[in-house]
Amino acid sequence: MRLYYSSTDAWLAICEACEHAERSISLEEYILRDDAIGSRLLDILMARSRAGVRVRLLLDAFGSRRLQQQAVMSDLKTSGVKLVFFRPMNLVQRLLPPLSFPRDHAKALHIDGTTCFIGSMGVAQHMSGWRDTLVVLEGTVAGQALADFDRVWCREAFNLGYPPKACTYPSDHEPNQFIAQIPEYKTHGIREALLSQIASAQRAILIATPYFFPPQALRTALSAAHRRGVSVTLMLASQTDVPLADGVTRALIKQWRSLGFEVVFYQPEVLHAKYAIIDSSWATLGSCNFDFLSLVYNREVNVVLANQAHILEFVAQSKIDLDNCAQTPATSPIQSTWDTWMGKLGALVCQYV
Secondary structure (H helix, E strand, C coil), X not given: CEEECCHHHHHHHHHHHHHCCCCEEEXXXXXXXXXXXXXXXXXXXXXXXXXXXXXXXXXXXXXXXXXXXXXXXXXXXXXXXXXXXXXXXXXXXXXXXXXXXXCECCCEEEECCCEEEEECCCECHHHCCCECCEEEEECHHHHHHHHHHHHHHHHHHHCCCCCHHHCCCCCCCCCEEEEEEEHHHCEEHHHHHHHHHHHCCCCEEEEECCCCCCCHHHHHHHHHHHHCCXXXXXXXXXXXXXHHHHHHHHXXXXXXXXXXXXXXXXXXXXXXXXXXXXXXXXXXEECCCCCHHHHHHCEEEEEEECCHHHHHHHHHHHHHHHHCEECCCCCCCCCCHHHHHHHHHHHHHHCCC
């Protein structure tokens, strides 16, 4: 297992892996743009396809909507890359994006059926240098992840679906586990695993996420853990590329602190990593934000770390992250009255989901 801790390092690892692929490349992404960053990856995918490697590209129709209007679409087809957009949007959904859920928010790469990359990063120039996490795994867990990708690919590309039991779930027999949210089957493996671990937490819970709009079940579980003496720390982004989300984050700070949670803000760059660590003995990381969209609606993929050496490495990185945090956001942009009220409205809505 290998871990990367920035979007830039993650992209380099992904591009290198694709360049050396011999049989197959299967990439699932929420955001992929044909810019200075994305074009390099797209060029590699097309070159490997022309060299005889089977290349499949599964992109979210909302997150990667800009790509659909680019000239590279024709180049991808000509090179033999198989491209599918997850849940194409109709006119009404384009005008009212909330009607288009669930979305495919997963970020995963599968190489030659033997190696999988699972992380939190999109592929776009404006995300360069962000604090992201990418984990590289081989063996059984890579096979589990690829089987899950195949299931989604078959449904989206050919309108064929496998029954829910075709997906894998954590087991006590493997050191690290692949786990997925499956919105079409209303299966919420990541949420269930997280809630189970919170319920048995004894000392400390750390949740790192760009913004924190949890569903009621997670709010209740964290509050119960705090009442029995477990420390709860929320590490959030000082500022993201979603101004509305930032406004809601600021509007909710007082509420989380009133419940006894410690709330800190990552300073050096945008925190886009999503991970949870419980009692320094259990951790999960991947694409899943700890909000109601990711935990209830969207398709997400995560890895649960169970190997103690891997967890200790990840705990060490979390301490570095915490050392780079402060009690208040590093940036406090002057918000308009509209922005302020929208943030408060969003915070109010979050109380009822």
